């Protein structure tokens with residue numbers, strides 16, 4: 001039985017308040033001011049110091065626009081920040097001067113993007129590209145020594161020799177390690193990894209995720225991991241926010257969300273993660289989510305997931321649900337005892353939450369969350 005612990009207003013979420021990043025009611029729109037299209041609508045979350053936070057959702061849900069907003073990188077005036085705040089270490093990014101933003105970008109918030117082969121400059125040796133990132137921000141170290149240190153840190157073998165390579169002489173996984181080394185050049189407090197493994201093959205994906213996870217612990221930085229594959233966050237992230245149509249629809253500890261997703265969309269994303277076989281060795285049919293993410297200019301009036309949701313009822317078509325804390329994790333786990341590890345491959349190796357986060361509630365934007373009754 002579900003119960004509402006605390007109704008959230010548009011701009012607040014439950015959870016550990018972050019010293020590092022706190023996004024409140026962020027609204028980003030594109031197009032003319034007369035007829036704007038809202039790509040991100042009222043998104044709120046916080047990233048605690050030294051933790052990995054995942055943002056998950058299908059293509060077009062607003063993950064990258066949210067991520068780019070953190071360093072005010074959405075191109076303006078094509079895009080505009082219509083509402084909200086992004087507090088980074090106590091400063092509102094949306095109110096920073098251009099010179100402060102230049103300091104912030106790269107030095108305090110660094111990005112790793114999807115395809116390293118397009119992000120690296122093909123005509124410069126990789127060592128020179130890492131050295132340039134260091135020279136841009138730091139005068140206190142030898143750029144060459146620091147490049148070798150960073151290449152070693154990200155697991156590139158024989159760095160003194162490897163520095164001389166051009167990007168095309170490295171594999172995709174090595175190129176992504178170079179990109180991560182560049183991102184680490186200024187010891188950022190927050191590393192945003194936007195689909196960092198999508199362009200890589202499966203075995204290399206695992207290596208890069210493991211690298212990000214070990215760097216996060218070693219350097220005690222925060223990592224925002226963006227992916228469309230909910231299965232990938234299991235071993236890496238502490239907290240997960242699921243996005244749909246520019247909104248957060250479910251938020252909670254990775255362990256709890258993967259073990260018992262409460263939003264039908266999260267359930268659909270989990271069912272879409274490929275599995276080799278069921279627990280009894282039988283073949284498992286891969287379920288997709290019917291339909292497509294709606295165009296932000298043509299959203300349905302009630303729940304934005306309603307046209308694709310097999311649990312939809314009349315209320316869903318009329319009233320958009322709020323993001324609410326439905327139940328504490330402790331109660332939820334008691335109800336769900338025995339379910340962990342029984343719902344397919346993606347739920348077995350989930351990361352343990354930190355003890356300070358154990359009692360947080362689960363936030364869900366749904367009138368009829370799975371496992372519960374009508375709120």
Ligand SMILES: Nc1ncnc2c1ncn2[C@@H]1O[C@H](COP(=O)(O)OP(=O)(O)OP(=O)(O)O)[C@@H](O)[C@H]1O
Nearest residue numbers: 030039058059060061062063064065066078228296
């Ligand atoms: N520069 C832009 N101009 C107009 N619309 C944009 C722009 N950038 C993003 N959008 C729109 O904002 C919405 C969210 O895009 P976003 O890139 O954040 O999605 P995403 O979740 O990162 O998807 P993907 O997984 O494909 O990267 C989309 O509908 C997209 O078309």
Ligand code: SF4
Nearest residue numbers: 303306309316366367
């Ligand atoms: S509010 Fe209704 S349509 Fe939307 S996800 Fe929940 S059950 Fe489905």
Ligand SMILES: [Mg+2]
Nearest residue numbers: 063064065194
């Ligand atoms: Mg994207």
